[in-house]
Amino acid sequence: MGSWQPANVQDTQNCSQVEALEQQLACALDNGGPEDAPEERKALLDVQRRVSELKHRQSTDEDYRSGLEQLLGCATERVAHMECEAELTRKEVQRIEQQLACVLDQAAKLDRECQAAEERSRAAGKRLQEAKRECNLLEHKRKTAMNQANENERLAEAVNSICIICLARPALRFENRYFVPCGHGSVCRTCATELRRRGQPCPECRQPIQSWLRVYTE
Numbered sequence: 001m002g003s004w005q006p007a008n009v010q011d012t013q014n015c016s017q018v019e020a021l022e023q024q025l026a027c028a029l030d031n032g033g034p035e036d037a038p039e040e041r042k043a044l045l046d047v048q049r050r051v052s053e054l055k056h057r058q059s060t061d062e063d064y065r066s067g068l069e070q071l072l073g074c075a076t077e078r079v080a081h082m083e084c085e086a087e088l089t090r091k092e093v094q095r096i097e098q099q100l101a102c103v104l105d106q107a108a109k110l111d112r113e114c115q116a117a118e119e120r121s122r123a124a125g126k127r128l129q130e131a132k133r134e135c136n137l138l139e140h141k142r143k144t145a146m147n148q149a150n151e152n153e154r155l156a157e158a159v160n161s162i163c164i165i166c167l168a169r170p171a172l173r174f175e176n177r178y179f180v181p182c183g184h185g186s187v188c189r190t191c192a193t194e195l196r197r198r199g200q201p202c203p204e205c206r207q208p209i210q211s212w213l214r215v216y217t218e
Helices: 009-031 038-160 189-198
Strands: 177-180 211-214
């Protein structure tokens, strides 16, 4: 077993006293004693044993105290390391919170932009529906106008194809027949024959009627 090293002044004094006592006991045992006093020798051996135990206990206490100090030092270092890690973690949390705030701001901005886009889309949809209704209305008006124009054209053709005198029979132009020389044909063959028999002129231009001819367009 190694020698015990004192840690302070009190320990140094105790150590000196124990060593002095141990030397006295050793000297007493080496010098021997009366052979008829074994009890005294036994008492000295018992005291020496107790001194050894005391030295051993002091050594053990010192080792315990040294180990405790080492553990305390390790614990202190560990606490300092944990505080450092906690500080780093706190800074990392702050950085993450800042990033999260930026992300939330961007998300809110995107949400506002999406809402504005939806409003523009709804407005564009309304305008598109109005434009479709206007197109349908214009298409209806166009068809109505075309139908009216076709009806007017049919009426005009019907009017032009009826004799302007009797208003009962088809006119000469309906058969592609026209007066010579003026080229009109607004009367029927019966009325044209009667006009020529009476020597009356064309009812449209008042020119004399010499005859009428059929015109082939093809």
